[in-house]
Amino acid sequence: MKSANPIFTHPAIKLLSKCKTLNTLKQVHGHMITTGLALHTYPLSKILLSSSVLELTYAHTIFDHIQNPTVFLFNTLISSVITNHRCQTHLAFSLYNRIILSGDDKLKPNCFTYPSLFKACRSQPWVQYGSVLHAHVLKFLEPECDHFVQASLLNFYANCGKLGVARYLFEQINKPDLATWNSLLTAHTRNDADSCLSSEVFRLFNEMQKSLVRPNEITLVVLIGACADLGALYHGMWAHAYVIRHCLKLNCYVGTSLISMYLKCGCLGLAYQTFDKLPQRDTSCYNAMIGGFAIHGYGQKALQIYEKMRILGVLPDNVTFNVSMFACSGVGLVDEGCKVFESIKEVYGIEPTLEHYGYLVDLLARAGRLQDAEKRIKEMPMKPKATLWRSLFAGARIHGNVAIEKVALKHLLELEPETSDNYVFFSNMYARVNKWEYVNRVKKAGS
DNA sequence: GTAGGGTTAG
Numbered sequence: 001m002k003s004a005n006p007i008f009t010h011p012a013i014k015l016l017s018k019c020k021t022l023n024t025l026k027q028v029h030g031h032m033i034t035t036g037l038a039l040h041t042y043p044l045s046k047i048l049l050s051s052s053v054l055e056l057t058y059a060h061t062i063f064d065h066i067q068n069p070t071v072f073l074f075n076t077l078i079s080s081v082i083t084n085h086r087c088q089t090h091l092a093f094s095l096y097n098r099i100i101l102s103g104d105d106k107l108k109p110n111c112f113t114y115p116s117l118f119k120a121c122r123s124q125p126w127v128q129y130g131s132v133l134h135a136h137v138l139k140f141l142e143p144e145c146d147h148f149v150q151a152s153l154l155n156f157y158a159n160c161g162k163l164g165v166a167r168y169l170f171e172q173i174n175k176p177d178l179a180t181w182n183s184l185l186t187a188h189t190r191n192d193a194d195s196c197l198s199s200e201v202f203r204l205f206n207e208m209q210k211s212l213v214r215p216n217e218i219t220l221v222v223l224i225g226a227c228a229d230l231g232a233l234y235h236g237m238w239a240h241a242y243v244i245r246h247c248l249k250l251n252c253y254v255g256t257s258l259i260s261m262y263l264k265c266g267c268l269g270l271a272y273q274t275f276d277k278l279p280q281r282d283t284s285c286y287n288a289m290i291g292g293f294a295i296h297g298y299g300q301k302a303l304q305i306y307e308k309m310r311i312l313g314v315l316p317d318n319v320t321f322n323v324s325m326f327a328c329s330g331v332g333l334v335d336e337g338c339k340v341f342e343s344i345k346e347v348y349g350i351e352p353t354l355e356h357y358g359y360l361v362d363l364l365a366r367a368g369r370l371q372d373a374e375k376r377i378k379e380m381p382m383k384p385k386a387t388l389w390r391s392l393f394a395g396a397r398i399h400g401n402v403a404i405e406k407v408a409l410k411h412l413l414e415l416e417p418e419t420s421d422n423y424v425f426f427s428n429m430y431a432r433v434n435k436w437e438y439v440n441r442v443k444k445a446g447s
Numbered sequence: 448g449t450a451g452g453g454t455t456a457g
Contacts, residue, residue, distance in 0.1 A: 008448060042449050049450085075450050115451040151452040182453040218454040225455080256455040287456040294457085323457050355457095 007040050016050045022058060025051055029062075045076040052080040056088060071110055074099050079116035089120045093129070100136070109140050111149050118152035122159045130156045147173070151180045158187030163197075178216060181208045185222040189229070201226035202235070217248050221257045228261035236261040240274075252282040259285065263292040283309075287319045294327035302327030303336055318353060325359035329366055337363040354382050361388050365395025370404045386415040 012032050019025035029047055032038040038047065044066065052059035063069065063077055074095055081092040096117060099109050114137055121130035134156075137149060150173050158166040166187045173180055185204055188197040205223050208215060215223075220243055227236035240258055243250060255278040262271035275281070275289045286309045293302035306324045309316060316324075321344050328337030341360045344352045352360075357380045364373035373392050377384045393408035413423070 005448080045449060072450065079451060110450095112450045117451095119452075146451090148452045153452095155452070177452095179453045184453095186453060216453095221454040251454090253455045258455095260456060282455090284456045289456090291457050317456095319457055326457070 007037070007042055010037055010043065012037060013043055013046050016046050019050055019054070022051070022054045025054060026058075041070055041072055045073055048073060048076050049080055052077060053084050056081065056085050056091070060091070068104075068107075071099060071107055071113065074107075075110070075112045078113065082116040082120045086120075086123075089126055092117065092120060093126070109136065111141060111146050114141075115148045115152040118156040121156050127160055130160065144174075147177050147180055151183045154180070154183050154187065158183070158190060161190075163187055176211070176213070178213050178219075181211075181213055182216075182218045182222065185219060189222055189225055195230055198226040198229040215242075215246075215248075217243075217251055217254050220248060221253050224254070224257040224261050228257070228264040231265050233262075233265040233267065236265060250277075250279055252278075252280055252285055255281065256284045256288050259288040259292065263288070263295070268292060268296045268298075281314065283314060283317050283320060286314060287317070287323055290320065290327060291323040294323055294330060297330055299327040299329075299331030299333050303333065306340070316348065318350075318355070321352075321356055322359055325356070325363055329359065329363040332367050334363060334367040334369060351381075354380075354385060357382075357384070358388055358391065362391040362395075365391045366398070368395065368399040370396055370399060370401050374404055374407065384411075386412055389415065 012028055012035070015028050016025065019028060025047075029038065029051070032043055032047065037043045044062075047062060048059050051062060059077060059080070063073070066073060078092045078095050081088055081095070085091075096109070096113065099107055099113070114133060117133055118130065120126050121133065134153060137145060137153065141149065150169065154166045154169045157163075157169065166184065170176065170180070170184045176184070181204075185201055185208075188201050188204065201223060205215070205219070208219070220239055224236060224239045227233075227239055236258075239261075242248075243254060243258075248254065255274065258274045259271045262268075262274060271289065271292050275285060278285060286305060290302045290305050293299070293305065302324065306316070306320070306327075309320070321340060324340045325337045328334065328340065338360070341352065341356060344350050344356060357376065361373045361376055364370070364376065370392065373395060377388050377392060389408045389411040393405060393412060396402075396405035396408055412419075
């Protein structure tokens, strides 16, 4: 009987993934050095992976001490940098450069090198390197490179708006697999809900079914999103039924997309039914439902969901705070909205963002608590944007407070001297209080 | 035998 290679099954390797601190990891690493285990590629890759998650510089130090690292080890570190330390992407590219410039015939990039690099190329400033990498794929890999590389290439082009190229690449793929189909479908949902592209999702979904690739939860999330963009309620309900009929998991992604689809189609009741029946709910599910109640004018209901979230220990995020305050704002639940704002720092230890202040000011200004709103703007730690002054201005105008209206407009004109609307507001305000000489002056300034 | 691609909310 063939016994398992002890290098792959060594207990120290299992221990590595359980290390929660760098110190414990160093102990295991030390043990692996003394036993000679750290000389082999497989255990080394596990050390690199675990250490790069905890402390990237430590992983780099280990890597730099490896004599002639194999492409396998390069790939391990490249993908870990991109997955766990996105802001250090430059390190991944410099590792890649070391492969390319090594001059070593044995060290060449392979199929595993590219997918994570293409993923990195989806955000700036790395987008420009995508086409260079594409050239490298053609240079270093066999013409029939595998589905992972093809799908990541497709995603890269789709992401930078080159849908035509993405579709061309898809057509070159022999028997696209599930993830490749999903990549193509996703590519059609990126262009700001273009309705032609959303209908194309339906056609592609049919093609996919004909090709006998079975859609999964991700496919359905994309399909349901397309239904939402088109406001196609019956298609959306069909997709919902498909999930149930094909025993797909009603996970948080599927759940959130269904809730959002029902809301966009104006069916608050169906959205809530779906939310209520979800076997699991994460922050996004709650955000969608709170936002849904808020938009439909059920502030109290929205707050109940927010409260339920708190009781069940589901952590809110920035969106939760925004939609909850928005819910309060719409129905004049001022104190409740202020409580949400205060809890951001006091309960969750998060520093409120400019956007949070925006919702707070809107809430106070709409309710006529203009001095409070003004005070909040003046006391906020960051420079207020024009939108905040606009909220204050709108509140002051509705509640007839000319003094605050004037203050808000002055700031608006300072921040947006090019926006002619602000001059119109200003001259209208003076006209309302019969200060005609100012009206003419403002008109001149704005022209 | 070890590494890589696709999904949600205001």
